[in-house]
Amino acid sequence: MPLKNFMTNPNLQPLVIIGGGPAGYTAAIYAARAGLSPVLYQGPQPGGQLTITGEVENYPGYPNGITGTAMMEDFRAQATRFGAVIKEGIVTKVDFSGYPHWLLLNNGAEVWAQSVIIAAGASAKWLGLPSEKKLYGKGVSACAVCDGFFFKNETVVVVGGGDTAAEESLYLSKLCKKVHLLVRKEAMRASKIMQERVFKQDNIQVWFDTAVQDIIGEEAVEAIQAIHVISQKTSTIAATGLFVAIGHQPNSAPFLPYLTVDNQGYIQVEAGKTATNIPGIFAAGDIQDPYYRQAVTAAGTGCMAALEAERFLHTPPDASFQKK
Ligand SMILES: Cc1cc2nc3c(=O)[nH]c(=O)nc-3n(C[C@H](O)[C@H](O)[C@H](O)COP(=O)(O)OP(=O)(O)OC[C@H]3O[C@@H](n4cnc5c(N)ncnc54)[C@H](O)[C@@H]3O)c2cc1C
Known part of the structure; x- marks a missing residue:
């Protein structure tokens, strides 16, 4: 120029x-x-x-x-x-x-x-599942502070193993009846202090070695199909929300x-x-x-x-x- x-x-x-x-x-x-x-x-x-x-x-x-x-x-x-x-x-x-x-x-x-x-x-960052795209804004979110309120007294699933996933789970645990935290690896990446807070919270259940296989629901999230990445055993978790917290x-x-x-x-x-x-x-x-x-x-x-x-x-x- x-x-x-x-x-x-x-x-x-x-x-x-x-x-x-x-x-x-x-x-x-x-x-x-x-x-x-x-x-x-x-x-x-x-x-x-x-x-x-x-x-x-x-x-x-x-x-x-x-x-x-x-x-x-x-x-x-x-x-x-x-x-x-x-x-x-x-x-x-x-x-x-x-x-x-x-x-x-x-x-x-x-x-x-x-x-x-x-x-x-x-x-x-999203999981990349077709059902995730279909249910964006209908129970699938990437922001607990933004959308957690819509799930008051309900059961939700959070995906991720880092500090963000720990923070989102803790935030949601104050609003929701139950929070399932799915961690793909055998341990969380989150800082020790955040992990301790998560483990102390009675209504957070942590699932290690577990990933989301599918999100069930047509017009709204009804359940999450989870898979144990080692045994390949699947479980269906009834939940109305899925919070993707993988960064x-x-x-x-x-x-x-x-x-x-x-x-x-x-x-x-x-x-x-x-x-x-x-x-x-x-x-x-x-x-x-x-x-x-x-x-x-x-x-x-x-x-x-x-x-x-x-x-x-x-x-x-x-x-x-x-x-x-
Ligand atoms: C599912 C979801 C729900 C949310 N709900 C809430 C809520 O309820 N309340 C709340 O406060 N926040 C909410 N948030 C967070 C909020 O959306 C963001 O914090 C906010 O949008 C950030 O604004 P921004 O302008 O920085 O960026 P963005 O909103 O990300 O906008 C970025 C813009 O930059 C443009 N852009 C990107 N790359 C280029 C390029 N190379 N050249 C030109 N343009 C480019 C994009 O096209 C876009 O227009 C939510 C976020 C998500 C994902």
Whole structure:
């Protein structure tokens, strides 16, 4: 990209937002209202993770609950109302080695940006069973904090052996009558303290060497067919919910060559901020948050990223950071 064309380049945007989930749309609302003319690329899942869930009951402002899809349509409408431009397109490659920043889309288009907010989220890892897909949002979930309440006083199954599975089981044990925790290996990977808490909880039953073979139910989860991976003996566990807690994958692959990430690929940001290690690049939502992973926290960091981008655009980097 020849630098002499930089200021006159029609594809140069002040702010590009990557991702059309709660974080990206919130960033777009704030940035549009601040006059930054943001352009947002929605990627492979317009609306983000909430579009695969049913009812959202814990987002403030919706006292009667709302479907995830309708909520995301509200977010999007609010962003476009103030002039945010929302486009189809997946960012496949970037060059953050200098200024301005360069992005390549899946349709081959190139975009240059003075600042970028990465809000590409994280994807829950799933078991890959056809019945799991069929019963998404009908008893199958990947988030106990989000959906546990729907299973109050019921029996549920949690799958996984790490800290997330232990946390989800403990959270659900406070709401549900009984929690079956299926661990594929002969022991849990979770930290010792988390394991102790799980074993102490009377209403959690841990099944080792056990995997999910199938999820039974047509319109809702009715039971889980489990298989002992050594003896191959199957058992049917009556349950109305299945919580898959085998981890999340942050969608940070296109940005990895430039950004500092943790050992799981979550983008690392400055403490209490959304600034990454590259000036003008900010990260918001689940892509930088392995801990809270909620729509409201994603939206909160989307707001922070827009405010930080606005401040950055008032004082862009000096010539030493420009691409040669
Ligand atoms: C089944 C389920 C139920 C949930 N229920 C609740 C709930 O009830 N309440 C709650 O608060 N939270 C809930 N959550 C969590 C919540 O959905 C997430 O915390 C939130 O969506 C994270 O927002 P985000 O904007 O960071 O990312 P996401 O929602 O993951 O959105 C990411 C966006 O980035 C886009 N993208 C990805 N890669 C690229 C790319 N290369 N280029 C361009 N765009 C890209 C995607 O298309 C998508 O639009 C639930 C999650 C799941 C999986």
